[in-house]
Amino acid sequence: QKEVEQNxxxxxxxxxxxxxxxxxxxxxxxxxxxxYRQYSxxxxxxxxxIYSNGDKEDGRFxxxxxxxxxxxxxxxxxxxxxxSATYLCAVKRNTGNQFYFGTGTSLxxxx
Amino acid sequence: DTEVTQTPKHLxxxxxxxxxxxxxxxxxxxxxxxxxxxxxxxxxxxxVYSYEKLSINESVPSRFSPECPNSSLLNLHLHxxxxxxxxxxxxxxxxxxxxxxxxxxxxxxxxxxx
Numbered sequence: 001q002k003e004v005e006q007n008x009x010x011x012x013x014x015x016x017x018x019x020x021x022x023x024x025x026x027x028x029x030x031x032x033x034x035x036y037r038q039y040s041x042x043x044x045x046x047x048x049x050i051y052s053n054g055d056k057e058d059g060r061f062x063x064x065x066x067x068x069x070x071x072x073x074x075x076x077x078x079x080x081x082x083x084s085a086t087y088l089c090a091v092k093r094n095t096g097n098q099f100y101f102g103t104g105t106s107l108x109x110x111x
Numbered sequence: 112d113t114e115v116t117q118t119p120k121h122l123x124x125x126x127x128x129x130x131x132x133x134x135x136x137x138x139x140x141x142x143x144x145x146x147x148x149x150x151x152x153x154x155x156x157x158x159v160y161s162y163e164k165l166s167i168n169e170s171v172p173s174r175f176s177p178e179c180p181n182s183s184l185l186n187l188h189l190h191x192x193x194x195x196x197x198x199x200x201x202x203x204x205x206x207x208x209x210x211x212x213x214x215x216x217x218x219x220x221x222x223x224x225x
Contacts, residue, residue: 031211032211032212032213034213034214036216041199041221042218042219043199043201043216043217043218043219044154044201044216045216046213046214046215046216049213051211088153088154090214092214097142097144097159097161097166097167098156098159098167099144099156099214101153101154102153103152103153104153
């Protein structure tokens with residue numbers, strides 16, 4: 001079983017819609033969860049992190065964490081064409097130095 | 112400021128060349144990372160330094176040699192690379208080791224081995 005799993009997509013949503021990106025993880029000892037956005041040919045950019053169960057909102061982005069279900073999601077409201085990118089979910093255990101990445105979900109926002 | 116810088120941005124090298132990649136951060140972060148990323152794949156961890164000591168080496172071939180001269184700098188020395196080593200090489204840093212710290216990436220070095 002992979003440490004972190006994401007649907008690879010591609011996920012297509014119309015402009016202005018809500019994009020929902022999902023991620024599951026296998027280690028119940030995982031403590032911190034991150035969403036990165038990566039444009040083609042560029043490096044990953046941190047957009048959200050969450051540590052506690054529930055929702056965390058930052059502008060158009062909402063991260064949701066459910067530790068009981070080992071599930072973390074990212075919602076993008078009012079999606080824009082500039083949101084078209086690959087979104088990487090990363091998970092870190094409370095001990096150790098390693099971040100575990102999912103394979104990423106490709107999002108396309110259609111004007 | 113969450114800036115990690117990397118030089119050069121692009122590098123083309125032959126299989127017999129020796130070159131180095133450089134990474135720098137001035138955020139006081141104590142953990143620094145090297146990743147390799149191929150197209151349409153997630154970053155693949157190569158090395159982790161914590162407090163300037165090598166903490167993780169993910170069974171990387173010896174033609175890649177990391178170095179951490181001080182807490183702000185991380186180098187990756189390259190020698191006798193193969194064409195399949197062509198990739199985006201990413202440096203990252205985080206404030207600490209265990210615990211709730213985010214990881215920030217530099218812009219990467221696009222390496223082509225001819």
